[in-house]
Amino acid sequence: MSDLDDTLWRVSAYEKVLADTGTSVFARHRSSTVLSTVLATELDHLRYARRADDVMEVVAACLRQRENALVLLRHNDLVWPVTLAAERGLYHVPRPIVASLEAGNLDLQVIGVEPAGLRPSWDGSGPEFLPLAPLLWALALFSPRPHLLDEIAGRAAFRLAANFRPDPSALSGALGPALRRLHAESASLADIARWHGMDRERAVRLLNGVYLQGGLMVLRAHHAARSSSRGIDRLRRWLRP
Numbered sequence: 001m002s003d004l005d006d007t008l009w010r011v012s013a014y015e016k017v018l019a020d021t022g023t024s025v026f027a028r029h030r031s032s033t034v035l036s037t038v039l040a041t042e043l044d045h046l047r048y049a050r051r052a053d054d055v056m057e058v059v060a061a062c063l064r065q066r067e068n069a070l071v072l073l074r075h076n077d078l079v080w081p082v083t084l085a086a087e088r089g090l091y092h093v094p095r096p097i098v099a100s101l102e103a104g105n106l107d108l109q110v111i112g113v114e115p116a117g118l119r120p121s122w123d124g125s126g127p128e129f130l131p132l133a134p135l136l137w138a139l140a141l142f143s144p145r146p147h148l149l150d151e152i153a154g155r156a157a158f159r160l161a162a163n164f165r166p167d168p169s170a171l172s173g174a175l176g177p178a179l180r181r182l183h184a185e186s187a188s189l190a191d192i193a194r195w196h197g198m199d200r201e202r203a204v205r206l207l208n209g210v211y212l213q214g215g216l217m218v219l220r221a222h223h224a225a226r227s228s229s230r231g232i233d234r235l236r237r238w239l240r241p
Contacts (some may be wrong), residue, residue, distance in 0.1 A: 008078040008095060011111070024114055026070060026081055035115055037074050039065045043113055055143045056208055059136070060151065062086055063212060068116035074109050075100065082135075083118045090120050090129035098138045105142045133167045133213055140209030148189065148204050157222035159186040164215030165235040174198055175206055182210075186219055188226035 009025065019024050027033075034040070037228045042061040055073065062069045066086045073080040075097070083092040101108070120129040152158070160182045170179060174197025181187075181195065192203040210216040219225060 008080060011074055011077050011079055014072075014079045014111075024112065026072075026114060027116060033115065034066065035069065035113065035137065037069055039067050039069065039113075053111070054145070055108055055110055055139055056149055056212075058110045058113060059084070059139060060149050060212060062113070062213075064151070068119060070114040070116050070118075071110060072112040072114070074111045075105065077107065079111065083129075084132070085116070085120050085129060085130075088120050088129070089132045091132045091135055092118050092120070092127055092129045100136055101138045102230075103143045105144055106142055108142075110202055118197050134169055135166050136212040137170050137209045140205050140212060146201050146208075149208050149211060152207060152216065152218050155220060155225050155227045157186040157188050157219040157224040157226070158192070158207055159217045159219065160210060161215045161217055164210065164213070166210070167213075170209065174202065178206060179210075180205075186217075186222050187226050188224055190225065190226055195214070226241050 007019050014025060017023075035043070039061060042050065042065065043058070046054065046057055046061065050059050058071060062071065062103040063086050068086060069084050071082045071084060073082055080093055080095070080097055081195070082097070087093060118127050120126060147153075159177065162183075164183075166179050170176070174195075178192060178195055178198055187195075189200070189207065190201055192198060192206070195203075198206075209215060211218075
């Protein structure tokens with residue numbers, strides 16, 4: 001079974017090859033065998049905190065380091081090899097994933113992060129890479145166990161950067177008015193959760209999505225800043241299996 005066509009590996013088959021050979025089925029396509037030291041350190045911290053399978057935290061780490069990486073997602077009991085080309089704002093996956101995420105995501109988790117084997121070409125002659133923003137928005141809206149990303153948690157107010165333009169898919173329902181309002185004013189997570197059509201989960205997902213796309217201003221000293229953490233939420237994330 002090819003790992004570059006539209007046939008995805010079943011998780012059980014992928015894990016068997018890994019156990020039998022000690023090598024990822026994607027290893028032969030990569031030019032580098034190791035991730036950068038900085039990204040590897042971030043991923044080690046997530047493992048220590050037992051969040052190495054957290055899709056949002058892992059993707060956020062890759063984007064912060066602007067590093068091309070192959071993120072292996074478990075979704076619908078299949079391995080989806082998602083190549084993030086962070087500097088170019090692009091991604092590649094063998095089969096369309098956004099609509100699949102919208103249809104159900106209960107088993108969505110990261111099962112591995114490897115150096116990227118594919119890279120987008122400048123002339124379009126290589127494998128097809130897609131704009132990253134719609135994928136980031138889908139992950140923020142549909143990933144399980146929604147919580148505010150660690151980088152933006154704590155006492156803060158939030159506002160959209162003046163030059164940030166949300167992906168059109170983000171403007172439907174209650175999120176559209178909330179995004180437009182955040183262009184004009186700063187607000188805490190608690191404030192946003194009380195806006196019309198919003199609640200805490202929607203507010204968390206909105207802020208995570210904008211942060212992943214580089215459009216969120218986090219204002220720690222603003223008069224509207226409030227603590228966004230809930231002690232029980234942090235305890236549950238720490239204790240979860």
